[in-house]
Amino acid sequence: MGLADRINLKSAKEAMKIRSPFLLMMALLAGPPSVLWAGPKPSQNPKALVPKGNCAVCGMYVANFPDWAAVVSFKDGGTAWFDGPKDLFTYLLDLKRYAGKRNPSDITAIQVKDYYGLKHIEGRKAFYVFGSDVLGPMGKELVPFATETSAREFLKDHHGRKVMAFHEITLETMKELE
Amino acid sequence: MRAPIQRYRNILDFALSSLLRRKGRNLALICVYTLVIFVIASLIFFVQALKREARELLIQAPDMVVQRMVAGRHDPIPTIQAEAIRAIRGVEAVQPRLWGYYYDPVFGGNLTVMAASDQELAVDSVWVGRGVARSMRVNEGDLISLRGYGGQPILFAVQKILPEASELVSSDLVLMSEKDVRALFNFPEGLATDLAVTAGNPRELATIAAKIVELFPDTRPIMKTEILRTYEAIFDWRGGLMVVVLGSAILAFIIFAWDKATGLSAEERKEIGILKSIGWESSDVLLLKFWEGAVVSLTAFLSGVLLAYVHVFFFSASLFEHALKGWSVLFPRYRLVPALDAYQLTVLFFLTVLPYTAATLVPIWRAATVDPDAAMRS
Numbered sequence: 001m002g003l004a005d006r007i008n009l010k011s012a013k014e015a016m017k018i019r020s021p022f023l024l025m026m027a028l029l030a031g032p033p034s035v036l037w038a039g040p041k042p043s044q045n046p047k048a049l050v051p052k053g054n055c056a057v058c059g060m061y062v063a064n065f066p067d068w069a070a071v072v073s074f075k076d077g078g079t080a081w082f083d084g085p086k087d088l089f090t091y092l093l094d095l096k097r098y099a100g101k102r103n104p105s106d107i108t109a110i111q112v113k114d115y116y117g118l119k120h121i122e123g124r125k126a127f128y129v130f131g132s133d134v135l136g137p138m139g140k141e142l143v144p145f146a147t148e149t150s151a152r153e154f155l156k157d158h159h160g161r162k163v164m165a166f167h168e169i170t171l172e173t174m175k176e177l178e
Numbered sequence: 179m180r181a182p183i184q185r186y187r188n189i190l191d192f193a194l195s196s197l198l199r200r201k202g203r204n205l206a207l208i209c210v211y212t213l214v215i216f217v218i219a220s221l222i223f224f225v226q227a228l229k230r231e232a233r234e235l236l237i238q239a240p241d242m243v244v245q246r247m248v249a250g251r252h253d254p255i256p257t258i259q260a261e262a263i264r265a266i267r268g269v270e271a272v273q274p275r276l277w278g279y280y281y282d283p284v285f286g287g288n289l290t291v292m293a294a295s296d297q298e299l300a301v302d303s304v305w306v307g308r309g310v311a312r313s314m315r316v317n318e319g320d321l322i323s324l325r326g327y328g329g330q331p332i333l334f335a336v337q338k339i340l341p342e343a344s345e346l347v348s349s350d351l352v353l354m355s356e357k358d359v360r361a362l363f364n365f366p367e368g369l370a371t372d373l374a375v376t377a378g379n380p381r382e383l384a385t386i387a388a389k390i391v392e393l394f395p396d397t398r399p400i401m402k403t404e405i406l407r408t409y410e411a412i413f414d415w416r417g418g419l420m421v422v423v424l425g426s427a428i429l430a431f432i433i434f435a436w437d438k439a440t441g442l443s444a445e446e447r448k449e450i451g452i453l454k455s456i457g458w459e460s461s462d463v464l465l466l467k468f469w470e471g472a473v474v475s476l477t478a479f480l481s482g483v484l485l486a487y488v489h490v491f492f493f494s495a496s497l498f499e500h501a502l503k504g505w506s507v508l509f510p511r512y513r514l515v516p517a518l519d520a521y522q523l524t525v526l527f528f529l530t531v532l533p534y535t536a537a538t539l540v541p542i543w544r545a546a547t548v549d550p551d552a553a554m555r556s
Contacts, residue, residue, distance in 0.1 A: 115379055
């Protein structure tokens with residue numbers, strides 16, 4: 001290879017180096033901004049539960065973590081919000097300490113957020129994946145799912161250790177999550 | 179209590195009258211100073227406002243766009259793949275999108291033609307963006323003619339002109355029914371331009387993207403965050419280009435300001451000497467000169483920022499919009515939403531006003547500490 005060729009090759013390589021990030025950038029653009037026009041925005045569902053207040057266990061502000069918010073409703077109309085299912089279980093497994101006068105029989109509903117749909121589901125019927133690589137606001141989490149099949153698939157995708165039903169979660173489980 | 183205030187008032191009064199005494203010099207200084215602040219502030223406001231618009235625009239964007247690649251280039255994607263993608267866990271919706279570019283030879287611009295997905299649009303009627311309506315000079319109810327793939331003209335009735343609020347996004351947009359898009363471009367049935375994927379939980383997007391690539395190795399999923407980054411990079415890059423150009427202007431100003439501020443003329447030296455000999459203290463002289471500098475730089479800063487605000491938000495940055503934006507010939511004509519970034523204004527303030535004031539004070543301090551007799555003699 002002659003010197004001229006080598007210089008040509010070098011400058012061609014350099015030209016590529018300069019141009020390629022720009023080309024990549026342009027190629028990454030998924031079309032012009034116009035295709036993003038989506039028409040009038042749909043209104044939000046007014047009935048959806050809106051997280052409010054502080055977590056009844058750790059005291060963190062629940063509205064900052066709407067994707068994880070869990071809630072316990074009581075007969076007297078009161079609610080207790082949590083910034084994740086882990087704190088929900090910490091609360092339920094030691095109700096005396098956190099809820100004071102309230103008994104387990106006072107609980108009317110337990111709701112957790114389904115991981116895939118991000119909608120509230122009945123907590124007692126949900127399936128929880130333990131030991132996955134998805135972290136919640138308080139670190140390791142029990143990730144809730146509406147169906148067992150979705151829990152199994154999540155377990156596979158995110159290297160979870162096991163799928164657990166509501167009643168299988170005990171203080172031992174909580175200790176392992178710490 | 180009254181005496182110190184009175185003293186400050188007198189000094190400020192004296193500072194203003196001494197500024198007025200050298201009208202020409204100070205006016206020139208304020209003009210150049212204002213111009214520099216104006217250009218830098220315009221740039222900051224403009225890039226900031228554009229970035230914000232882009233960010234707001236992308237809130238509406240789908241979480242992910244899936245494109246099919248053939249030989250490294252974007253190719254139509256079979257709509258049947260949408261079904262397979264919809265079955266992936268975590269995917270909430272998959273919407274095949276049908277869009278393309280149409281070059282209009284009459285006004286030499288590209289239109290974005292898109293199939294309306296959820297709007298009810300009759301065959302042979304279109305909704306057009308404001309930019310299109312302006313260039314083609316059409317109103318609602320008029321007819322427009324587009325050239326089909328075979329060269330034959332196709333007539334469309336303009337049913338609606340898209341609302342002004344969405345002009346940045348929809349300026350060059352022509353919405354028509356899916357059937358019309360296919361007829362116009364000879365786009366085969368069963369294919370779409372790309373697929374818009376919405377995820378129930380945005381946290382799952384990376385997993386979904388990995389599964390899509392596994393399922394269809396010839397596709398490329400593009401995440402919303404990536405699009406956002408790209409837009410920001412483009413605006414930054416263009417803004418950066420302008421900064422380089424501006425750099426020389428700023429440098430010229432620094433030299434100018436340095437020269438004006440630090441070079442004490444013999445006349446000024448004499449003035450300081452006289453002031454000191456009639457009983458002014460060095461601190462009074464410093465205060466006087468500080469006020470002079472502050473009046474000049476604050477006036478220039480405020481008027482520069484004000485002019486930049488008017489330029490960017492009332493005249494849509496008409497001076498350098500061509501350098502900074504432009505997807506096509508059809509520039510959206512819109513007003514940017516005023517956005518003031520306190521942080522950037524503060525930085526601008528500290529980078530211009532403070533150095534200038536400091537630059538004026540050092541030589542004055544040196545002159546003010548010299549014996550008045552020596553100062554007047556020199």
